[in-house]
Amino acid sequence: xxxxxxxxxxxxxxxxxxxxxxxxxxxxxxxxxxxxxxxxxxxxxxxxxxxxxxxxxxxxxxxxxxxxxxxxxxxxxxxxxxxxxxxxxxxxxxxxxxxxxxxxxxxxxxxxxxxxxxxxxxxxxxxxxxxxxxxxxxxxxxxxxxxxxxxxxxxxxxxxxxxxxxxxxxxxxxxxxxxxxxxxxxxxxxxxxxxxxxxxxxxxxxxxxxxxxxxxxxxxxxxxxxxxxxxxxxxxxxxxxxxxxxxxxxxxxxxxxxxxxxxxxxxxxxxxxxxxxxxxxxxxxxxxxxxxxxx
Numbered sequence: 001x002x003x004x005x006x007x008x009x010x011x012x013x014x015x016x017x018x019x020x021x022x023x024x025x026x027x028x029x030x031x032x033x034x035x036x037x038x039x040x041x042x043x044x045x046x047x048x049x050x051x052x053x054x055x056x057x058x059x060x061x062x063x064x065x066x067x068x069x070x071x072x073x074x075x076x077x078x079x080x081x082x083x084x085x086x087x088x089x090x091x092x093x094x095x096x097x098x099x100x101x102x103x104x105x106x107x108x109x110x111x112x113x114x115x116x117x118x119x120x121x122x123x124x125x126x127x128x129x130x131x132x133x134x135x136x137x138x139x140x141x142x143x144x145x146x147x148x149x150x151x152x153x154x155x156x157x158x159x160x161x162x163x164x165x166x167x168x169x170x171x172x173x174x175x176x177x178x179x180x181x182x183x184x185x186x187x188x189x190x191x192x193x194x195x196x197x198x199x200x201x202x203x204x205x206x207x208x209x210x211x212x213x214x215x216x217x218x219x220x221x222x223x224x225x226x227x228x229x230x231x232x233x234x235x236x237x238x239x240x241x242x243x244x245x246x247x248x249x250x251x252x253x254x255x256x257x258x259x260x261x262x263x264x265x266x267x268x269x270x271x272x273x274x275x276x277x278x279x280x281x282x283x284x285x286x287x288x289x290x291x292x293x294x295x
Contacts, residue, residue, distance in 0.1 A: 003080075003236045005280070005294065006048060007055040008243040010034040011064040016086050017120035020150075020178045026059050034245050036069045041247030043077060053080040053236075053294065062089040068097050075100040082294065088124060090131035098135065098142070105174070105295075106132060107146040108167075111157040118153060133166045141171045144209065147197060149190050150178040156193065173201050174209040174295075179276070185260065191217035198222055202285055211274040211282035211295055214260045216267060223269070226283060229290035230268050234281050236294070254280035 012023065012030040048054070054074040061067055062085055074081050080102050087106040109118040112125040135142050145167060149155050158164055175194050177186065194210075195218045201208045202225075210218075215226060238255035256278040257270055264270055274282035276295055284293045 001049075001051070001237075002234075004046070004048060004052040004241065005055055005236060006042060006046065006052070006241040006243055007057065008034055008039075008042075009057050009059060010061050010066065010070060012059040013063045014058060014060045014086075015063065015088055015121070016060070016124055019118060019120065020180065022179075023059070032245055033064060034066070034070075034243070036066050036073055038243070038245055038247050039070055039073050042241075042243050042249065043073075045247065045249075046241060048077050050078050051080075052078050053082060054078060055082045055084070055294070057084040060086055060089070062093065068094075071097050071100050086119065086124065087128035087131050089127075091127075091134045092131075095138070098138070101142070103144055103172075104135070104142055105144045105146055107148050108155075108158060109148050109150075110153050110155040111161050111163075114153050114155065114157060118150075129163050129166075132170075133163075136166060136170050140169055143170055144172045144174055145170050146174040146176060148176055148178060149193055149197075151187060151189065153178075156197070168204065170206075172207045172209075174211070175201075176210070176212045176276075179212055184275075184277075186213055186217060188217060192219075195219035195222060198285070202287065205287065207284055207286045209282050209284045209293065209295065212276055214258070214264075215269045215273045215283075216261075216263075222285075225285055225288055226269055226272055226290055229283070230271060232271065232290065232292050234292050236281065238281070240280055254278070 011033045012026050014026050082103045083101050084105045109115040115125040116122050175198050177190050194213050198208050239251045240254045241249050242252055243249040258264055258273045258275040272283045280295055281292050282295050284291045
């Protein structure tokens with residue numbers, strides 16, 4: 001049986017104010033929240049097993065008073081727990097809770113000035129970096145550091161900071177960009193910048209996920225790595241269970257082909273190309289190997 005994914009925003013509270021946030025509930029400060037009892041209802045309904053995946057997001061999930069209880073409950077069912085967080089509160093999570101989380105995804109928008117401007121909080125970068133450093137020192141495979149590109153951000157300034165000396169010891173990265181509702185097209189400038197970062201990380205023997213950047217716009221070196229895996233299949237049930245309070249849920253098919261351009265239809269890399277709004281499964285590059293993984 002293929003792995004199932006249960007995705008849940010457990011709170012819409014957030015301690016950042018990102019200008020690109022597309023969540024209606026976050027922007028409007030919804031008080032809706034998911035409790036441990038909701039998870040118990042969901043487990044009763046779906047009977048997830050040890051092979052399935054719990055994906056926990058928000059808002060900022062670490063602000064939920066039920067965060068630790070939900071992690072404990074999920075871990076009893078499956079050790080595959082993914083948490084999306086801005087990272088600011090990660091340093092206060094106990095090691096026992098941290099050990100139960102398989103992967104923590106933390107976005108970075110650049111050096112301190114750029115990052116704080118983008119998330120509209122002057123404390124964000126410092127708190128996020130302190131938390132990340134603490135966890136990398138504990139387990140360099142725990143965090144997936146998401147490097148986010150945008151035309152208006154000098155993300156690469158991060159690589160010239162002292163903080164990068166710590167961050168580069170992390171093992172797993174993602175490279176993506178800000179998706180704007182008014183224009184989802186990716187510029188050649190962004191793709192070129194992404195190519196340089198991805199190639200640098202691969203040369204440093206890091207695992208790199210790629211999404212929301214058309215693969216055909218990336219460098220030939222990256223495309224050569226991807227090409228032998230162009231027919232790879234997804235080892236997941238692509239109908240993601242998107243859950244909410246009260247144990248309610250919807251099933252969404254998150255494995256639709258991308259359509260950045262008309263030529264996408266005949267592209268040899270279309271099975272690997274990932275547009276998050278349509279496809280939750282992206283290529284992860286490890287040296288010369290490629291897997292299709294969750295974002």
